[in-house]
Amino acid sequence: MIKSIIKGTGKFVPPNLVTNKDLEKIMDTSDEWIQQRTGIKQRYWIPEEGVTGASDLGLEAAKQALDEAGWTPDDLDFIIFATLSPDIMFPGCGCFLAAKLGLNSTPTLDIRQQCTGFLYGFATADAYIKTGLAKKVLVVGGEVHSSGLDKSTRGRDVTVIFGDGAAAVCIEGVDTQESVGLLASALHTDGNFAESLMAELPASRLPQRNPPGVSLDDPRYFPVMDGPSIFKKAVRLLPKVTHEALEKAGIGLDQIDLVIPHQANKRINQAFGQFLKLPEDKIFHNIEKYGNTTAASIPLALHEAIEQGRIGKSGETVLFAALGAGLTWGACIYRFL
Ligand code: UT7
Numbered sequence: 001m002i003k004s005i006i007k008g009t010g011k012f013v014p015p016n017l018v019t020n021k022d023l024e025k026i027m028d029t030s031d032e033w034i035q036q037r038t039g040i041k042q043r044y045w046i047p048e049e050g051v052t053g054a055s056d057l058g059l060e061a062a063k064q065a066l067d068e069a070g071w072t073p074d075d076l077d078f079i080i081f082a083t084l085s086p087d088i089m090f091p092g093c094g095c096f097l098a099a100k101l102g103l104n105s106t107p108t109l110d111i112r113q114q115c116t117g118f119l120y121g122f123a124t125a126d127a128y129i130k131t132g133l134a135k136k137v138l139v140v141g142g143e144v145h146s147s148g149l150d151k152s153t154r155g156r157d158v159t160v161i162f163g164d165g166a167a168a169v170c171i172e173g174v175d176t177q178e179s180v181g182l183l184a185s186a187l188h189t190d191g192n193f194a195e196s197l198m199a200e201l202p203a204s205r206l207p208q209r210n211p212p213g214v215s216l217d218d219p220r221y222f223p224v225m226d227g228p229s230i231f232k233k234a235v236r237l238l239p240k241v242t243h244e245a246l247e248k249a250g251i252g253l254d255q256i257d258l259v260i261p262h263q264a265n266k267r268i269n270q271a272f273g274q275f276l277k278l279p280e281d282k283i284f285h286n287i288e289k290y291g292n293t294t295a296a297s298i299p300l301a302l303h304e305a306i307e308q309g310r311i312g313k314s315g316e317t318v319l320f321a322a323l324g325a326g327l328t329w330g331a332c333i334y335r336f337l
Helices: 020-024 031-038 054-069 093-100 115-129 153-159 189-194 227-249 268-278 294-307
Strands: 002-012 018-019 042-045 080-082 108-111 136-143 165-175 181-189 256-263 317-324 328-335
Touching: 002 054, 002 108, 002 115, 002 181, 002 294, 018 020, 020 031, 031 268, 054 080, 054 093, 054 136, 080 093, 080 115, 093 108, 093 136, 093 256, 108 115, 115 136, 115 165, 115 181, 115 294, 115 317, 115 328, 136 294, 165 294, 165 317, 181 227, 189 227, 227 268, 227 317, 227 328, 256 268, 294 317
Parallel strands: 080 108, 080 136, 256 317
Antiparallel strands: 002 165, 018 042, 136 165, 181 328, 317 328
């Protein structure tokens, strides 16, 4: 039976390190507030000069993942790019990334499921692999948030939490009877709460997507978020979807070696761990270094967890879980070959 196996991972963050102290200089916030409420100490933003899109960050992460897998771009049957911050409105980042990899006919797909993007991407790759539509798939999560944030005090609740970055995973279909690969995924959406985290403009639903004479003082150009309500939903739904995925995989929580949650807020993940009654060392955090990199956060954390030897040995099982704009949420369980 064909199983979806991770063959390589990669990550890339832009060089511009932004500390909480740096943010204190541009808005009414404090290092203490940010650390206490979110666990974040710093994040990376793209340089203020030049042109850097999510596909550029994704390219560097992809090259690393391909190297580790021992693949060349030509080996790829399919590229999936998860992002909420595409380089431009269209075409999608997958198109740009494929061209930057030197490809001119490999199929690509962009996924717009925000913080859950990597999970939707992994589940989609798995479906392509198991139905024989593809054998070697590259899944990339990449975000450039910094160019679209409201860096005045008005936007401080959102701006302090987001960072730019990308990560990539090479996934291959392997024929084996062992219980390995993506064991289960449980994915959800509730668009009734779309407005609790969104960026409204530009909007193709308007007669004119970019209304003439708009001022960037218009808050609809920036992401707005009902943080406390999302926080409560995350703490309730992440444990629930975790149990759903465990049930689908037919395994217990005691068989999970490491939980890698989306890195939105350290407090959310600590509460999630407490609900599951997990020892602290079973939950992976790296939000203090990168902030919330949305679709990149889970693969970025996976890459680092493997690098640190926290996960990755044959037979070890990792659970990914995320909730974010949409609202979308989900969990996937993966066992290493
Ligand atoms: O990844 C996508 C999914 N998103 C999430 O998972 C985010 C979930 N939500 C959160 O992580 C938290 O709600 C936040 C970190 C965004 C906010 O933390 P909170 O503990 O929920 O704070 P709050 O929004 O209730 O605000 C508390 C106070 C307010 O002041 P008053 O009204 O009590 O005077 C805010 O104006 O903190 C103020 N505040 C800030 N102060 C300093 C909000 N943002 C900041 C800031 N610096 N950056």
